[in-house]
Amino acid sequence: MPQAGRPVIDGYEFARGGGEISGSLSLADLPRLAELGVADAPEIAFAVRGGINERGKPALHVHAAGSVAMTCQRCLGRVAVPLAADAELELAASEEEVAAAEDDVDRVAASPAMDVVTLVEDELILALPMVARHEDCGPREAGEDGRSGSPFAALADLKARH
Numbered sequence: 001m002p003q004a005g006r007p008v009i010d011g012y013e014f015a016r017g018g019g020e021i022s023g024s025l026s027l028a029d030l031p032r033l034a035e036l037g038v039a040d041a042p043e044i045a046f047a048v049r050g051g052i053n054e055r056g057k058p059a060l061h062v063h064a065a066g067s068v069a070m071t072c073q074r075c076l077g078r079v080a081v082p083l084a085a086d087a088e089l090e091l092a093a094s095e096e097e098v099a100a101a102e103d104d105v106d107r108v109a110a111s112p113a114m115d116v117v118t119l120v121e122d123e124l125i126l127a128l129p130m131v132a133r134h135e136d137c138g139p140r141e142a143g144e145d146g147r148s149g150s151p152f153a154a155l156a157d158l159k160a161r162h
């Protein structure tokens with residue numbers, strides 16, 4: 001069930017009417033990302049657009065971009081990971097239809113009250129890297145990342161980049 005205050009759309013109506021909804025999310029909106037090790041998500045911008053896809057079917061285009069903080073698997077400091085998702089989801093009449101489809105088309109079950117943030121969060125989870133690492137860190141790097149042993153230094157470092 002959609003949570004109070006979150007945008008919901010009627011899937012088919014939104015797609016056929018060419019609807020568009022956009023906004024920004026923080027980690028508080030994205031509990032499943034937090035469960036997957038995302039420590040912070042200062043600002044994720046998203047846009048969901050409705051339309052008819054190349055196959056002539058109603059579809060939702062989900063776009064999201066931003067940066068999240070994760071733990072570097074090498075130095076255990078915080079690392080800012082850019083995150084971008086871009087997906088076209090063809091509307092299906094039911095979860096059964098989604099499950100039964102055997103092609104490569106991404107589908108989502110349409111309903112009269114689809115939770116937009118959940119759609120965006122699903123795509124962000126798919127875009128999340130399995131392992132987060134600084135491009136260059138370790139004992140030989142005495143520079144910027146050398147200070148990131150302390151979580152507070154890592155946080156200050158992260159904030160300085162924004």
Ligand SMILES: [Zn+2]
Nearest residue numbers: 072075134137
């Ligand atoms: Zn690192």
